[in-house]
Amino acid sequence: MSSSNSSNNNNNNSAFKLASNLTLYQPECPYGLTGNGCEHASCNSTYVTAAQRVQRSDTTLCTACPDGWGGNLNCNICQRADACQLQQRATGRGRSSSSSSSTTSAATSSLSGGGISSSLALAANDTAVCVNTPRAISTTNVQCDMNQTTLTGIFQGNFQLSAIKTAGVSNATEFNTVGLAPYNAENGTTTTQVWFNGVLQWGCQATNCSSFNSTDPADAPSGRKGIVTDVWKCSTLNCVCIPGSTVCGSGPFDLTNTIQDLDGETTFACEYPSDQAAAARADMQCRFSGPSFATALGPGGLPLIHCQAGACVTQDELTNLWTNGGTTTGASSDGMGLSGGVIAGLSVLGVVVATILATILAGLLLRRRAANRPRDPPTAAVGLAWSNIHYSFRPAAAASLIPARGKGDTRKKIADRNAASSNSNGNGSSRNSEEKESHELRIAMADGGRGNIAETAHAGHILRDVSGEIHPGSMLAILGPSGAGKTSLVDILAGRSKVGTISGTLTFTPDVGVATSSNHAADRMVAFVDQEDVLPAFSTVREALQLAAQLSLPENVPRHERHEIVNRVLLKLGLDGIAERRIGDAHRRGVSGGEKRRISIGIALVGQPKVLIMDEPLSGLDAVNAQRVVQALRELANGPETGTTVIMTVHQPSSQIYDAFDRVMLLAQGRVLFDGAPHDAPAWLEARGEPLPANHNPADHLLSAAFGDMGSGSSDIDAHSSPGVMNTLISPYRNRKPLASLSTQVGSLASRAFQASYRDPSGALAHILGALIIGLITGGAFYKVNLTIAGFQNRVGSIFFLLLLLAFSALSAMTGLNRARPLVVRERGNGLYSAFSWLLSHLLYDLVMLRLIPTIILTIIIYFMVGLTDSAGVFFRFFLIAVLFNLATTLYFMSLAAFFEDMSIPTLLAGLAILFQLGFGGFLLNLNSVPGVLRWIKWICPLRYALEAMATIQLPGLRIIDIVNGVPINAPVSVIAPNLFGFAVESYYRDLLVLALAFTLGFFLLLVGAVTWRMREVR
Incomplete structure (x- = not known):
């Protein structure tokens, strides 16, 4: 008793937050609630106004209710056909008619079990009658015991739920006619309260609600024949957890964030036999469900047992209900809408795809226009x-x-x-x-x-x-x-x-x-041949000259003419005999030093x-x-x-x-x-x-x-x-801008890069085989993790390990860019292409061959060997985050290599970046426990966003089944994850957008600037 009273006292002030944040709880408290903050239960019927209600003396149940009324939490449930009329007379509210009592009793007896008699059409008037189905006709009260094993496993005690469903009510008519106590009732709304050991823990309101019903036919499977399913669906939900209550602060777990994150589409469904009045009144089975409930409590949502329902309505309302086929209309929601996060993600994806397609189309059009430009007549020599x-x-x-x-x-x-x-x-x-x-x-x-x-x-x-x-x-x-x-x-x-x-x-x-x-x-x-030869090692002599001709001659020079120019230069310089030989470099045998000199001259000459x-x-x-x-x-x-x-x-x-x-x-x-x-x-x-x-x-x-x-x-x-x-x-010289169009530059350079990869596949094979081998080892280490607390940590650990592997594999991007630097600087100095076109071609090769394919292999192996969520949609969202994280990390490492020519500096900075992400990624260190002066660092850590996004999409439906100190635990991971790792539930699309826009796009722009500014020729 003292514990409950203490909880009540703690709630006296904090409950004002409940009333202030939920508009349906003010200015008058809904039925069954009293107190300045609507924080206490009352044992009065729905006919007693908020100002006249008396707080329940017993902390757990109502020991005495008005005649014909019941309910342990409060006395909101009418239980006899004449219960509403009795309260009308006792409180002096409504327009009761004694002459209609017998008709009312007869009509209601046929309704109380869920069936609707045609005799109602002959007894239509405005007399209040009691209906014991959960169907929201006007204002229906529901009271249930909660059977949520997670909550009952964590908090030792009894949970109960009370709810008021409002549909088709008119404050001016309904309250005056039927006599119910007025409050801020609105069409298509629901108010809900959850109690623990008789003390209010949290309250919710849902809006934009509508209902529909169905009855299983006679030929339905055994046990389902004649079962009525009443569905009450709402499109929005808002909940407030009372600070200091057992569930929201003073108990073993603080579920404030979990409760207050319940939002979005919500369904309140009840099932009962259509021909058994007693079962309908005393033992209905109901359930709250929806995406947010699945995230917080598992796919079963919030199961409810021993449900009772009662509503005082007019016979006219019953007649209208029967005439409309048992369907109550309101603000409807078909449940097929997309959430804001999905819409945002699809919008960003659409913009990216549209930008890429528009860029390609514009490039092709510009290339075609340049190719159709009239040729200039030959000009005389210039001194x-x-x-x-x-x-x-x-x-x-x-x-x-x-x-x-x-x-x-x-x-x-x-x-x-x-x-x-x-x-x-x-x-x-x-x-x-x-x-x-x-x-x-x-x-x-x-x-x-x-x-x-x-x-x-x-x-x-x-x-x-x-x-x-x-x-x-x-x-x-x-x-x-x-x-x-x-x-x-x-x-x-x-x-x-x-x-x-x-x-x-x-x-x-x-x-x-x-x-x-x-x-x-x-x-x-003017063409220039430098003293030192810097040539593409994997190209043949002819290919090197053809690429130079493609990029140094105007677009309106036909392909056959370019080939003729290349052949003439090969013949003049005595290179025709080695035209199909690869050039090579210090590590790969190719042409001789003297032949390289002539190739460099030939590259200059093909531009005429x-x-x-x-x-x-x-x-x-x-x-x-x-x-x-x-x-x-x-x-x-x-x-x-x-x-x-x-x-x-x-x-x-x-x-x-x-x-x-x-x-x-x-x-x-x-x-x-x-x-x-x-x-x-x-x-x-x-x-x-x-x-x-x-x-x-x-x-x-x-x-x-x-x-x-x-x-x-x-x-x-x-x-x-x-x-x-x-x-x-x-000087008459301007900036040496390429003559070839952007599409020609990117296509030619990308072709050379993929050709080099084909001729020397060691780099791509190392990445692919490395991903395969490391993926198998990692998948074996985390193979088929179980549902214990340790298993959940291993589940998140496998994701963390996957991201680390992707981060370390991205280090190779620095050496690849640094190896290409001398040739890029030389060819850019000769005006063959722009920094942006080279970067696009380099990324096209690097991201496909060295990032995307290994990421696919690594992600598939680890995902299915570990036993993560078996859903195609979840997997592809998981894979998208892996690709974005690898892309962002790769672009950052490339930027370091572009800024610093000495590889020791970017190597050091890249190592520090990985170490930094290890600490603030959210796995090794609980970010909620980091001192405030350093907590901001997590917002600039890409791994943190990736880990949170990949882990949270594994939470819905995932439960922890374990025994700790002899106490069995069966709880959804959404209860533990926020406290254990600091993850924010339903953060996937936010993290996706941050990775895509802030990091990936940001590092790409940084890389463009670094390549343009630093990878250029200055003598």
Whole structure:
């Protein structure tokens, strides 16, 4: 008794929340309730107003009810035909007619069991009669014992339920005519109260309700013949759990969230025999069910036994009910609507699919339009002139770039050589050693390997007022010792992105303007061949040239013409014999180094440039092949009509190659020493006092003269001096935008990626076989988990382990992107494609071959070996989350690899990200127990959303059957999961949208920015 009274006292204030949140409980309490917050039961009939009701003296049952009325919880159930009339007379409410009593009694006796007599049509009036079926005619009261094993197993005691179903009531008419006490009754509504040991625990209201009935026919299976099923369906539900009550705070489990999460469609169904009045009155079986009940309490919902029902209605209402065939209409709900989460998810999916289809269609249309564009007429050869080219940058930047741009560590080589010299010479002249080291370091920094770094930490000038010109259709050779600035000059002439300050002027001769046509914009007239060969290892020679032709020629060049261009280039460069051989790389045998040089030249030539600029194109070639390449270039540079202008740096040409050029430019310390025809060189050397010896290669003597000029310092300029005017470079070049359409770029690059995967399937096979093997091991470890508490933890653990496997497998995305970086940077620099098109093609390959297929294998094996919910719908929703999580993690790891070229940094950051998700994913650490200052971290943890979404869709219908300390437990996991893991029930679609939009889309945009900004050529 004291315990119950204590609970009552605790509820006195908190029950106001019940009345304030549920509109049907105010301003007057519904029948059977009293108190300021409608928190106590009363033992008055439904004819007594709220202000006159008396709180039940016994905490568990009503010991005395008005004559003809009953019910343990309250006295709401009329139990005799004349019970309503007795209360009408006792309370002075309604319009009772004694003359109709006999008729009423006879009519009601035929109704009390559920049947409806046709004699009612002859006795129709407004006299109140008692009906004991649960059918909602006007205002029907129901009272039941609860038979929910979960609740009775957790809370030792008795649960009871009282409910009021309202249909077709009019406050102005019904209460005045029948005499019922008024309250905020609305058509198609339900108020429900749940009691534990006589104390109110929670209350609910449902709206938008309607009813229908059915009766099993005579030929129904045994036990079902004549059984009436009364269904009361409502589309919305709202519940309030009273704080401090046993169920909602003071008991062994706090079910506040579980109770208050009950919402959505709800069905209140009762069954009773149609021909047994006693059974209908005293032992009906009912059930509350619906999606939220299934989630919270299992598929059985809330079963109710020993149900009683009673309603005071007029005979007119009974007649109308009989006339309408026993169907009460109200605001109906067919139960076929979609929830807001489903609609949101389908909407997002529809938008994504529509966007993809629209993008593909737009790409095809643009490609078709470009292919139908009229061809431009052939144009004459174009020359190039440059004047007052000056290039410099801060010495600090020069020093920092040495390791990245040089071939090896030049400083270490020099230091080792000096150390050896010091050991051999003892205390020799250290000054001479330092001067030698400084000179060699200056040379290495100026042109070492690529020659595009500052000269020394003390001198940041690379090119000083360099001017020159090459006539259309002719060949220019740029000579000079290492450190002369040759590579820097050709980089600038080719319009490559450079670090530092560049000033001067570049113009085409004749002046063609910025763009003469769509096919020959100024920035597409020039092709560049770098000193180092970066080629697709798994493509054949022909395929590499065909891809270059596809991307560097306008869309309106027919396919057969592209093939002809490729064949001509193969023949000119002597590559026709190895056209079907794979190129290879340092790890895979392919073509030779000299052949790679010619392939790089061929890739530039298939674009049919007007100006071809090359940096050391003859390096790595023997004398015969070098002569063959020069001869091919000589045939290209065949005059001002249709020839190609060729500019190339040459390190040490033979005399035959030297004589093949139309013009020679000699550089030393970034300045022009000689610029003229090859046959003018002897006279220039003679004038310098360095005559050319007989039968001596002029190129060798020119280099010797230039090296002597660098060593003598006769040409030195103050290291910190500047030219008279330091303007930015005036150039006809624009951003090198691809000529091919986006669809062509993506299709060509994706084809190359899948072709490489076919020729080297080790990567894809490793992912697929790894998923198969690891899936079998994991599935075996968690095989067919049981329904105990430990089994439920293992069930969630298997999902957690699956997500971890997907996260770790995504690490390979970093190495794949990093391996592609050199080729992407080179081809983007050549203007073959955009960063976005490459990224789409890379993702298309990576996500299909390395993510989607392994995820399918891993998910199927683990899902069915563990024994998760056997439902196709649940499985596909589960799989969708797995794919989204893997995709989001992959995109994040790719972003790290794109931002940082040094793989040690993204590897470290990726490991920290996985460790971070281990802690805040929701499995190892109960997120509800995390201190508030750190609890926000869970909202930025993708694994947490994935785990919650995948686990919660396993909860409906899943029960825990276990024995703890000798106490049997049979409870739905929805009761335990929120407290054990901090999962929010019914959170699937929220988590889906967060994974899809916040993480997947967010990381994709981050990756696009990283690839665009970081994976580009800057020299």
